[in-house]
Amino acid sequence: MDITERFLNYVKFDTQSSEESQTVPSTSKQLLFAEYLKKELEREGLDDVELDEKGYLYATLKGNIKEEVPTIGFISHYDTSPDCSGADIKPQIVQNYNGTDILLSEGIISSPKKFPELLQHVGEDLIVTDGHTLLGADDKAGIAEIVQAMVYLQEHKEIKHGKIRVAFNPDEEIGMGAHHFDVEKFGCEWAYTMDGGDVGELEFENFNAASAKITIKGVSVHPGYAKGKMINANALAAEFAKMLPEDETPETTEGYQGFYHLLGIQSNIELAKLNYIIRDHDREKFEDRKHFIMQCAEKMNEKYGEGTVEAVVSDQYYNMKEKIDPQMHVIDLVLRAMQDTGVAPKVSPIRGGTDGAQLSFKGLPCPNIFAGGVNFHGPYEFVSIQSMEKAMNVIVKICELTAGYND
Numbered sequence: 001m002d003i004t005e006r007f008l009n010y011v012k013f014d015t016q017s018s019e020e021s022q023t024v025p026s027t028s029k030q031l032l033f034a035e036y037l038k039k040e041l042e043r044e045g046l047d048d049v050e051l052d053e054k055g056y057l058y059a060t061l062k063g064n065i066k067e068e069v070p071t072i073g074f075i076s077h078y079d080t081s082p083d084c085s086g087a088d089i090k091p092q093i094v095q096n097y098n099g100t101d102i103l104l105s106e107g108i109i110s111s112p113k114k115f116p117e118l119l120q121h122v123g124e125d126l127i128v129t130d131g132h133t134l135l136g137a138d139d140k141a142g143i144a145e146i147v148q149a150m151v152y153l154q155e156h157k158e159i160k161h162g163k164i165r166v167a168f169n170p171d172e173e174i175g176m177g178a179h180h181f182d183v184e185k186f187g188c189e190w191a192y193t194m195d196g197g198d199v200g201e202l203e204f205e206n207f208n209a210a211s212a213k214i215t216i217k218g219v220s221v222h223p224g225y226a227k228g229k230m231i232n233a234n235a236l237a238a239e240f241a242k243m244l245p246e247d248e249t250p251e252t253t254e255g256y257q258g259f260y261h262l263l264g265i266q267s268n269i270e271l272a273k274l275n276y277i278i279r280d281h282d283r284e285k286f287e288d289r290k291h292f293i294m295q296c297a298e299k300m301n302e303k304y305g306e307g308t309v310e311a312v313v314s315d316q317y318y319n320m321k322e323k324i325d326p327q328m329h330v331i332d333l334v335l336r337a338m339q340d341t342g343v344a345p346k347v348s349p350i351r352g353g354t355d356g357a358q359l360s361f362k363g364l365p366c367p368n369i370f371a372g373g374v375n376f377h378g379p380y381e382f383v384s385i386q387s388m389e390k391a392m393n394v395i396v397k398i399c400e401l402t403a404g405y406n407d
């Protein structure tokens with residue numbers, strides 16, 4: 001089976017996850033795919049193939065050398081985004097793409113004018129949708145690449161490698177992919193999620209993240225008799241919001257710049273609640289931002305009386321760079337693997353979080369490598385077959401280089 005056939009089989013399964021659900025996995029249809037994939041891994045000769053009741057699928061490719069080398073892993077998620085239908089996907093292959101508009105179906109066109117990324121793939125074979133669903137390259141392309149790499153390594157015994165672990169998980173798209181991941185059972189020194197976008201992407205920096213919940217207590221008095229007595233929580237909420245820097249919001253920042261983001265305000269005269277998220281790549285600046293929020297609350301209390309404003313700041317996740325920095329060989333290996341396979345690396349900070357960040361803080365350093373898909377979470381999603389092959393080559397090369405790696 002080639003990588004394309006494998007991928008096309010995977011996207012026949014509707015594996016959409018759901019934010020509303022309380023179960024694990026969030027949708028039972030995900031397990032149907034996990035069962036299918038389990039059988040495929042067994043058929044392809046992997047060892048220790050194990051699917052737990054939460055939908056986490058683990059397997060091993062045994063090493064073929066005697067020396068002790070680090071055990072490494074590759075991970076991708078099999079759920080698709082709740083933002084767009086993943087049912088009844090009808091993939092189409094555009095052979096030798098010529099750089100013009102692609103007619104997905106009657107009246108639905110994927111155009112390089114709107115999606116200039118298409119032009120990076122002229123001459124390649126693109127897998128596109130029929131314009132009514134997402135494609136699911138996020139992240140079934142990652143799965144196809146990992147499985148194909150494991151098959152390739154078994155067929156090419158001349159490539160020496162240590163023990164390789166693979167894992168496939170549900171519910172990444174609802175932020176729960178790492179929650180039930182058994183890092184101990186996985187037993188790797190480090191791993192990679194194959195969940196990035198276009199060819200060359202390599203990510204190992206993400207935001208530090210916290211939430212801040214501000215509660216403001218007002219005093220309601222008949223407006224006709226309110227002078228000197230009323231404290232209007234509505235007005236105080238507006239005052240608080242104004243204290244935060246105007247040019248440090250999501251809409252005014254990019255790259256490594258952090259922000260305060262006001263998600264919502266609920267307010268009346270007696271009670272106001274402001275809901276913020278705080279983001280920064282830099283840990284120190286992140287701590288400063290949290291501190292600043294607390295200071296704003298204090299200032300308001302000095303002005304309006306103790307207990308008027310209460311701020312509760314809670315950390316959500318941290319920048320994995322902190323965990324990767326002391327182990328830069330984890331990144332160097334990828335850069336070398338990309339170089340050896342003719343892929344130009346594109347390293348950029350993530351303005352969000354990843355499963356890999358959570359795994360890194362659970363003790364498994366885990367950067368993110370491209371899977372090749374573009375325009376995730378919508379009907380214009382596509383993946384080039386050549387991109388998937390490049391990702392597969394990178395995986396094979398990382399396995400090979402790790403065997404030659406000495407601490």
Ligand SMILES: [Zn+2]
Nearest residue numbers: 138139172195
């Ligand atoms: Zn993904």
